[in-house]
Amino acid sequence: MDTTRLKKVERLLQKELSVYFQQHLNHYLGKLITVTSVRISPDLSVSRVYLSIFPTQEIDKVLEMIVAETGKIKYELGKKVKDQLRKMPDLKFFIDDSLDHAQKINELLK
Numbered sequence: 001m002d003t004t005r006l007k008k009v010e011r012l013l014q015k016e017l018s019v020y021f022q023q024h025l026n027h028y029l030g031k032l033i034t035v036t037s038v039r040i041s042p043d044l045s046v047s048r049v050y051l052s053i054f055p056t057q058e059i060d061k062v063l064e065m066i067v068a069e070t071g072k073i074k075y076e077l078g079k080k081v082k083d084q085l086r087k088m089p090d091l092k093f094f095i096d097d098s099l100d101h102a103q104k105i106n107e108l109l110k
Contacts, residue, residue, distance in 0.1 A: 006040055009085065013047055014038040016080045020073060031055065031062050036096040040089060047089040050096035059095065066093050 014035050021033040034052040041047070051066070053059050066073070070091050078088040 006042065006044075009044060010038045010040050010047075012081060012084060013040070013049070013077070013089075016077055017049060017073075019080075020076060028062050028065055029058060031058075033062070033066075036098070044085070044087065044089055046092060048092050048094060050094050052096045063093060063095060 014037065017035045017038070021028070021035065025031075025033070032054040034054070035049060036052045037050045039048045039050075051063070053062050070093070074088055074091050077091075081088070
């Protein structure tokens with residue numbers, strides 16, 4: 001599949017997921033959830049969504065809540081992007097720890 005198409009779909013999903021988490025912030029224990037990136041498989045069947053959650057206390061509990069509501073999130077997202085996509089890809093959520101890793105490296109270098 002064309003990589004340009006994949007990138008457009010990734011950006012679309014990232015934008016719509018960001019809006020969803022922004023509107024449902026209180027539902028997730030008042031945590032700030034940022035969609036750092038979305039990676040989608042070449043056949044558009046599975047998307048890996050990387051999240052950054054702040055503050056980092058109870059991060060696993062928040063991720064479990066998000067994973068438990070994957071079906072609802074997929075449904076709401078599907079309603080938003082129904083004109084751009086024929087089939088809504090499955091959503092897999094992961095914690096993006098790249099900022100923590102970069103901070104740890106900076107501390108080691110000091």
